[in-house]
Amino acid sequence: MTAPRIEAHGWSLRSVDVFAQSWREHGWWCDETAGDVARRLAQAEPDRIVVIDGQVRVSGAHLYRDAEHIAQHLLARGIGPGKVLSFMLPNWHEAAAIYLAATLAGAVAHPIVPQLRDREVAFMLADSGSRILFVPADFRGFDYGAMMDRVNASLAQPIETVVLRGDPAGHTAFSALLEASPSPKPLPCVDPDSVKMLMYTSGTTGRPKGVLHSHNSLHALIRQIERHWHVAPGDRFIVPSPISHIGGSIYAFEMPLLCGTSAVLQAQWDAEGAARLIDAERCTHMAGATPFLDGLLGAAQASGTRLPSLKVFICGGASVPPALIRRAQQTFAKAAVSRVYGSTEVPVLTVGALETGEEDKAAETDGRIGIAEVRLDQGEVTARGAQMLRGYLHAVDEADAFTSGGYFRMGDLAREEPGGYLVVTGRAKDIIIRNGENIAPKEIEDLLLDHPAIADIAIVGVPDARTGERACAIIVPAGDEEPDCAVLANFLGERGIAKFKWPEQVVLRDELPRNAAGKVLKHVLQAQLGGNLKP
Numbered sequence: 153m154t155a156p157r158i159e160a161h162g163w164s165l166r167s168v169d170v171f172a173q174s175w176r177e178h179g180w181w182c183d184e185t186a187g188d189v190a191r192r193l194a195q196a197e198p199d200r201i202v203v204i205d206g207q208v209r210v211s212g213a214h215l216y217r218d219a220e221h222i223a224q225h226l227l228a229r230g231i232g233p234g235k236v237l238s239f240m241l242p243n244w245h246e247a248a249a250i251y252l253a254a255t256l257a258g259a260v261a262h263p264i265v266p267q268l269r270d271r272e273v274a275f276m277l278a279d280s281g282s283r284i285l286f287v288p289a290d291f292r293g294f295d296y297g298a299m300m301d302r303v304n305a306s307l308a309q310p311i312e313t314v315v316l317r318g319d320p321a322g323h324t325a326f327s328a329l330l331e332a333s334p335s336p337k338p339l340p341c342v343d344p345d346s347v348k349m350l351m352y353t354s355g356t357t358g359r360p361k362g363v364l365h366s367h368n369s370l371h372a373l374i375r376q377i378e379r380h381w382h383v384a385p386g387d388r389f390i391v392p393s394p395i396s397h398i399g400g401s402i403y404a405f406e407m408p409l410l411c412g413t414s415a416v417l418q419a420q421w422d423a424e425g426a427a428r429l430i431d432a433e434r435c436t437h438m439a440g441a442t443p444f445l446d447g448l449l450g451a452a453q454a455s456g457t458r459l460p461s462l463k464v465f466i467c468g469g470a471s472v473p474p475a476l477i478r479r480a481q482q483t484f485a486k487a488a489v490s491r492v493y494g495s496t497e498v499p500v501l502t503v504g505a506l507e508t509g510e511e512d513k514a515a516e517t518d519g520r521i522g523i524a525e526v527r528l529d530q531g532e533v534t535a536r537g538a539q540m541l542r543g544y545l546h547a548v549d550e551a552d553a554f555t556s557g558g559y560f561r562m563g564d565l566a567r568e569e570p571g572g573y574l575v576v577t578g579r580a581k582d583i584i585i586r587n588g589e590n591i592a593p594k595e596i597e598d599l600l601l602d603h604p605a606i607a608d609i610a611i612v613g614v615p616d617a618r619t620g621e622r623a624c625a626i627i628v629p630a631g632d633e634e635p636d637c638a639v640l641a642n643f644l645g646e647r648g649i650a651k652f653k654w655p656e657q658v659v660l661r662d663e664l665p666r667n668a669a670g671k672v673l674k675h676v677l678q679a680q681l682g683g684n685l686k687p
């Protein structure tokens with residue numbers, strides 16, 4: 153659906169004027185940004201801890217000081233209202249200052265998943281028009297500076313790379329941006345309706361799509377969470393979910409400012425470490441995909457703790473077994489545990505079922521519908537609300553994404569139960585969700601079709617107890633060679649494709665089932681594979 157659009161600092165956004173007044177009246181949208189709130193916090197509660205990263209405790213005053221210094225350096229580089237700032241960082245405390253600096257400068261924050269590699273990074277930087285990228289010197293044995301040397305060589309206009317926690321190796325050292333600017337400029341007055349975040353998500357076309365959120369759409373998301381997830385000032389969110397995802401970013405960057413909470417960061421998921429961290433820091437909230445909850449349960453039981461400080465665990469993503477929710481409800485001392493449902497485009501569409509007496513609904517449904525309006529269009533979930541995206545980076549991506557009434561097509565099938573509970577029954581879109589990461593099969597299929605040993609290929613998602621889903625490649629060989637996972641891994645690795653996208657299983661077939669129009673019948677393949685595949 154094509155909709156009226158407005159221009160905001162060079163960004164083309166969908167017009168929502170017909171709904172905006174109501175959203176403001178209900179308090180979902182407002183007339184200030186998180187930068188305004190951070191400024192007040194630094195003055196009124198300078199010592200309140202907002203971010204915990206190992207032994208580092210970042211106060212409100214410390215966070216604002218660093219963010220303001222970074223913002224001044226951004227403005228000196230011409231990175232102000234409407235310009236894109238990218239960061240490709242683990243869950244490190246420095247990322248909170250970088251994100252806030254983008255807000256203060258009126259720039260658009262663009263988080264990139266650290267597991268991505270040359271090909272994906274080059275595409276996103278060029279597609280977004282990014283002007284600067286923040287990376288670690290090294291993370292999990294990967295040299296990000298060297299990657300950016302390769303990426304910049306492929307870009308028409310190389311961008312500045314800022315390196316954290318290590319030798320910048322010819323790039324800009326992050327420490328230089330923490331120094332006070334010799335000629336500071338007045339910070340811009342930032343429009344809460346302007347674009348705040350650009351986040352790419354895999355689409356069924358195989359080309360990542362840039363999702364645009366405004367300061368106000370994220371404000372609505374935070375206020376909804378605050379209302380329904382028993383959030384109170386002084387609460388602590390443990391954040392192992394990547395800050396490059398919509399979930400991790402709001403728990404680490406937004407809620408400490410808007411809700412008075414603290415973010416306890418974990419750079420790499422470690423279930424045993426998370427259990428210890430929750431007890432040591434008295435964490436009250438955690439959200440994550442199925443593997444996070446399953447791992448935390450095992451670690452808690454192994455160490456003999458019931459995590460008594462935990463009030464809420466929110467579980468989303470693919471394949472959340474009801475039995476897992478029930479086990480968590482019985483294991484944790486007092487935490488309400490619930491399934492939820494949403495997407496980057498419409499985050500936290502359902503708010504869970506966290507009240508006393510809702511335990512069965514928490515396990516058997518995907519939770520109650522929150523502030524968004526939801527309609528089931530021939531079973532497909534469509535939604536319209538204050539927390540929804542303000543559009544895609546490219547308007548062409550919206551052609552089939554919205555209904556005539558402005559409802560976003562979530563791409564999932566569901567039914568609604570009495571009381572406003574939603575039960576997601578399947579996906580209309582061809583997406584695999586592995587460990588909370590979206591994989592577009594078409595992207596990988598298109599690449600692998602260039603392999604000389606592959607005549608035809610289809611990649612489907614199959615259930616996996618550890619990761620929720622895994623990618624299985626059904627291959628028709630081109631000759632006598634029988635491609636296996638190692639062959640595919642080498643081929644994709646050489647092309648700079650992130651490891652989490654590599655197929656984890658290969659099944660060989662003489663042909664693929666297709667309909668009269670030639671489309672591969674993936675549902676037939678999944679039905680044939682069924683439970684016969686083993687991890």
